[in-house]
Amino acid sequence: VLIGFSNMMEELIWRGREFNTAELFDLVINRTGYKEYLMAMADGEERWENVLELGTVARQYADIAPGEGLAALLEGVTLVSDVDSYDETAGAVTLITLHQAKGLEFPVVFIVGLEEGILPHIRSFDDPAQMEEERRLCYVGVTRAKKLVYLLHAFRRNMMGGSTSNGPSRFLQDIPRHLIFFEEQCRGEESQIHVDACTWGENPDIVVELPELKKGDCVCHSQFGRGKVVSCRSIGDDSEVVVAFRGVGVKKLLLSFARLEKVE
Secondary structure: OHHHHHHHHHHHHHHOOOOOHHHHHHHHHHHHOHHHHHHOOOOHHHHHHHHHHHHHHHHOOOOOOOOHHHHHHHHHHHOOOOHHHOOOOOOOOOOOOOOOOOOOOEEEEEEOOOEOEEOOEHHHOOOHHHHHHHHHHHHHHHOOEEEEEEEOOOOOEEEOOEEEOOOEOHHHHHOOHHHOOOOOOOOOOOOOOOHHHHHOOOOOOOOOOOOOOOOOOEEEEOOOEEEEEEEEEEEOOEEEEEEEEOOOEEEEEEHHHHOOEEEO
16 A cells, blocks of 8 residues: 555655646646545535635636646645634735635725625525625624725636536525615726626615614514624614624624614
């Protein structure tokens, strides 16, 4: 076994001097049987999707000369900053996942990949509980912004080793239209974005009726259940509500987004 492993490693090292990153990536997967190894696990499908994402990244370096391309790829994928080293005083863009962003705030936030199959993830389509978790995660991302949040979806993207075209995330339709500022995006025939995506939320005169809440009011949330309002303060045309939910704890919610129902 050890001799076979040694011979395989020598072959991969040698091929690394001849193959570009895409070819070398495919060779490593095939020679090691890594896909079969992962798919035998309970969460093998999810793990394999991560490998395919790495393959997509590897193909971005395929035009660089063999050897140099591999070095550039390894340098690129290891330049990941841990959230613990985040410096809010640094004059730089912070690239971070939604999970890592919990507890942090930024003046301006860009959330990319708001597409069906990504956010929400495709595995949540048939699981209502998982779909609510995806919705909560989206809410976490939106509420990281102090001033502005940009919600972006691609017309087409390279994903898991292939090119796909997914529709805009259903979560976009949940955002109250009076909170949306839609600058001109559809210009001329060169735009490939659907008309409905360009006109969505463009009417600034729509007024959304929000429940009038005050400290002590009882409310009900679709996920957190019943709770009592601890505090409520105005934020522009909206309100930030702090609610203590039974068995869940205290949650800070944006009234227009939380869909709270006032109960007696």
